[in-house]
Amino acid sequence: MTVVSENRCFDGRQLRFRHAAETLGCDMHCSIYLPPQAQAGPVPVLYWLSGLTCTDENFVHKAGAQRYAAEHGVAIVSPDTSPRGDNVPDDPEGAWDFGLGAGFYVNATEAPWSSHYRMYDYLATELPALIAAEFPVQAERCSIFGHSMGGHGAMVMALRNPGRYASVSAFAPIVAPARCPWGEKALSHYLGPDRDTWKQYDSCELISAGATQLPLLVDQGEADNFLAQQLQTSLLEQACSDSGFRADIRYQPGYDHSYFFIASFIGTHIAFHAQAIARSQA
Numbered sequence: 001m002t003v004v005s006e007n008r009c010f011d012g013r014q015l016r017f018r019h020a021a022e023t024l025g026c027d028m029h030c031s032i033y034l035p036p037q038a039q040a041g042p043v044p045v046l047y048w049l050s051g052l053t054c055t056d057e058n059f060v061h062k063a064g065a066q067r068y069a070a071e072h073g074v075a076i077v078s079p080d081t082s083p084r085g086d087n088v089p090d091d092p093e094g095a096w097d098f099g100l101g102a103g104f105y106v107n108a109t110e111a112p113w114s115s116h117y118r119m120y121d122y123l124a125t126e127l128p129a130l131i132a133a134e135f136p137v138q139a140e141r142c143s144i145f146g147h148s149m150g151g152h153g154a155m156v157m158a159l160r161n162p163g164r165y166a167s168v169s170a171f172a173p174i175v176a177p178a179r180c181p182w183g184e185k186a187l188s189h190y191l192g193p194d195r196d197t198w199k200q201y202d203s204c205e206l207i208s209a210g211a212t213q214l215p216l217l218v219d220q221g222e223a224d225n226f227l228a229q230q231l232q233t234s235l236l237e238q239a240c241s242d243s244g245f246r247a248d249i250r251y252q253p254g255y256d257h258s259y260f261f262i263a264s265f266i267g268t269h270i271a272f273h274a275q276a277i278a279r280s281q282a
């Protein structure tokens with residue numbers, strides 16, 4: 001692991017590092033914010049997953065999360081959204097919604113994607129182990145959240161790994177990728193044509209199949225131009241209602257899909273996770 005940048009921020013440290021990711025077969029960048037409390041000892045950790053076209057830096061620069069992380073004494077890890085490098089395949093048509101920047105947090109099974117696009121295993125195993133070994137965090141006290149494609153990824157990670165995360169939250173998540181154009185394109189390429197294999201990466205399908213309850217918060221902007229076709233929050237509401245899965249799903253009037261939306265409510269989400277982590281250890 002090599003630290004490539006470090007900045008003081010709200011008396012904590014904002015770092016960006018590079019490491020060789022065995023799971024992905026390439027070098028990866030990742031960012032981590034360590035609050036001032038980390039100077040005295042290990043702190044709980046939140047994992048943030050970003051959306052389509054993003055890198056590890058979008059959240060760091062635009063969300064304004066460091067202020068709230070410092071207040072609550074939590075670290076925030078922000079990984080990249082896909083493998084990177086000259087040998088990593090990209091959409092041959094150069095589209096922005098697939099390939100580089102659009103890993104969809106799955107383990108690809110189809111060539112040529114399967115040799116690198118294994119973001120699920122990277123996030124489930126390799127990256128947390130690296131963070132625990134290199135930084136002053138309490139690895140077992142963690143939660144996860146994200147935006148859009150990253151909201152999908154965060155929810156899938158939490159629903160498929162009961163007991164690992166104290167809570168999960170999302171901004172404008174893709175809740176049913178098996179039933180929207182972005183998801184259908186990505187999953188058909190990464191996983192192949194058998195739609196049954198897609199269900200393991202679909203939050204609505206996981207909840208309908210009996211996923212273990214954990215605290216879930218979702219914020220969705222009512223002015224989000226992706227809401228009707230790509231995000232389809234109503235499908236999540238229906239799946240939760242049908243399954244008795246408790247979730248706080250909030251529609252925010254006037255807000256769109258941008259980081260202005262995220263910055264407006266990021267403090268609420270960090271507080272939500274800090275409280276859930278505290279309750280889980282009580």
